[in-house]
Amino acid sequence: MSSPVEIPYKSFIQIVRDLETPIYMQVTHQLIQAIQRGYLPANTRLPGTRALSALLDLHRNTVVAAYEELLTQGWVEARPNKGTFVIGIPAGKGQKLSGLSGSVIPWSGYPQETGFTFQKTNLLDNPFEHSACTHVFNDGIPDIRLSHIDQHSRWYSAQLKRRSTKKMLGHYNQDGSEFFKKHLANYLNLSRGLHISRENLLITRSTEMSIYIASEILLNKGDIVLVGELSYFASNMIFQKSGAAIKTVSIDEEGIDVAAVKAMCEQYPVRMLYLTPHHHYPTTVTLSAQRRLALLELAKTYGFIILEDDYDYDFHYDKNPVLPLASADTHGMVIYVGSFGKSLAPGFRTGFIVAPQNLMVEMRKLLGIIDRQGDIVMEQALGEMIAEGEIHRYLKKSLKIYEQRRDDCAALLQQYLGGHIRFQKPSGGLAIWAEWAAPVNLSHVSKICARSDLFIPKTILYQNRNITAMRLGFGDLNATEMEKAIAILAKAVSDLAR
Missing domain, CATH: 3.90.1150.10 (Aspartate Aminotransferase, domain 1)
Known part of the structure; x- marks a missing residue:
């Protein structure tokens, strides 16, 4: 076993004096790294505190504090009348130190690859691109320049200062702000003709997260999902990752072809139909009223789920928007997802799911696993924007x-x-x-x-x-x-x- 003087401690203990981390903890951390990587195998005797402090040009008390920290964490042990010895990685399992005396040990940094195999997929490859073009x-x-970020920030800041909000910060809030859900339910009832309470609402981070939760709960491997032959790529990626088989249905100037949907149902056990009826993505056409009623009847007859994505309901110009399918659903066949605050800056938006209460129970279980903390402050601020009429004024x-x-x-x-x-x-x-x-x-x-x-x-x-x-x-x-x-x-x- 190498004696302490043969190990080039200065090569792997580098002190940076202007860091916030105390110097004794810098020494501790770097000695731990050396032990973990096998530079200091088990049973290696560390230099005495005077010797190491002289070698590193440190006060002896600094090295004493570092050794005490190593003892506390269980990396070394003090043997009476013998010194301080490394506990841990057996000799021969780490990297060799021979031949490195007088040189800097080349720390390998964080591993570039895993030491194990895992399943890879290209289904979720990032489709988004970025460019430096003007x-x-x-x-x-939406245009973020129109979103009044300063004003929205004041709403958020005001919530942080409220005693009632501060109390909520001490708890997990996977169920979301009851205040926000109450006002969002009222907002959706008035603007979209729904008939829901806050018990029918699940607050998520985005529309895509809503679709993911619905897919995880409702789809099994091999289930058939119908989408338009031109459809939203992100939702298709989510369905495929859930193991569903996607089949496309033709679209025309009135939206998705209902006759084609019926033909699919007669041929296959369709589990779900995904559509964006307000403005079909990407063609922007609106699904006609007749087709809406026909789809609801088909869903009842064949037992498939309608996942209705109302991604841009707030943006309508020429006339009052056509109400969503969810507003006319009386048999619990429609799951309605959307985004609140789409016209606001991205950091102030939130997603939601509207569904019958029995499905909400299962969805809340999943949300409690993937987003247990929630964003209670933002939800409180958005709820107040609805209550004070701010969101109506801004949209107008x-x-x-x-x-x-x-x-x-x-x-x-x-x-x-x-x-x-x-x-x-x-x-x-x-x-x-x-x-x-x-x-x-x-x-x-x-x-x-x-x-x-x-x-x-x-x-x-x-x-x-x-x-x-x-x-x-x-x-x-x-x-x-x-x-x-x-x-x-x-x-x-x-x-x-x-």
């Missing part, structure tokens, strides 16, 4: 801006690309579905635009043998930005046609 088209997100103001941006975007598309695309100005939402009159390689168009400082992510491009289309978000672009972006897109199309 101009960006997305699939329809922002909707006027988004409606004008929709009109500007439609006019600019017609001006710059009228001969290349066809589209319908949507009655709501924050995106326009634009189909190309003649096939064009959208991937090449995207690359050409990037060279002119316009980023078009692949998630808004839809191209196959039957369709060439883009979902162009207008919500976060003002008039100047929008014209610049559409001009770059039009030039890229023109360049590609040459």
Whole structure:
């Protein structure tokens, strides 16, 4: 066994004096690392406190404190009249120290790979892209510049100062704020024609989390889920990860094809139908009233679940929005998911699930495992925004801006690309579905635009043998930005046609 003087302690004990961590704890931590990695095998005798303090140029009391900490944690033992010895990793199991005297030991850092095998999947590969381009088209997100972050922050700060809120912070709150659920239930009843109480609500972090919880509770491996042939990619990823088999149903100018849904039910034991009826994703068409009633009847007849995702219900311009299927469901076949505060900054939004109480019991069990803490302060603040009417005032103001941006975007598309695309100005939402009159390689168009400082992510491009289309978000672009972006897109199309 190497004697203490042969081990190059200075090579793996590096003192940084301006750290907040006390020096004696720096010594302790680095000696523990050396033991864990086998640099100091079991039964190695450590130098005396005077010798190590002289070697490291430290006060002896610092080394004494480090040794006492090692003793307390059980890494070393003090043998009377013999010294301090390492306990732990047997000799030969760690890295050798021979030949390193006088040099710095090359710490390997955190392992780059696991030492075990595990199942890998590409189902959940991140589909989102990022770019440094000045101009960006997305699939329809609100403009954070309109979200009054300072004002919302004051609501949040006020909640933190309240004694009642502080009491809640001392407990786990997986069931969420009862105050928020009460006001959210009232808000959904008034705005969406629902007939729910707070017992029918589950508060989540996002719409995607809501879909995940519903999938985990309701789907088993091999269950058949119907989606539109063009559908939301994130929900499809979640269904596939749950082991479900996805089958697509055609869509048209009235939304999902109900006759095709019925044909699927006659052929397969369909477990769930996922749809976004208010504005179908990505085409933005609204499911007609007749089809809504027909789907509810089909769900009752064939026993499948309707998972209704109302991702942009708050954004409507031309008329009152069509009420969700959940408002007309009398047989408990619809699970309704959505996002509250979609027009606010992302950090101030929350997701929710509306379902019958017996299903809520199981969903709360799962939420208690994956999100036990909740976000009670944010929920209290959002509840107060509803109670004080702040959310209504904000939506009323922002909707006027988004409606004008929709009109500007439609006019600019017609001006710059009228001969290349066809589209319908949507009655709501924050995106326009634009189909190309003649096939064009959208991937090449995207690359050409990037060279002119316009980023078009692949998630808004839809191209196959039957369709060439883009979902162009207008919500976060003002008039100047929008014209610049559409001009770059039009030039890229023109360049590609040459």
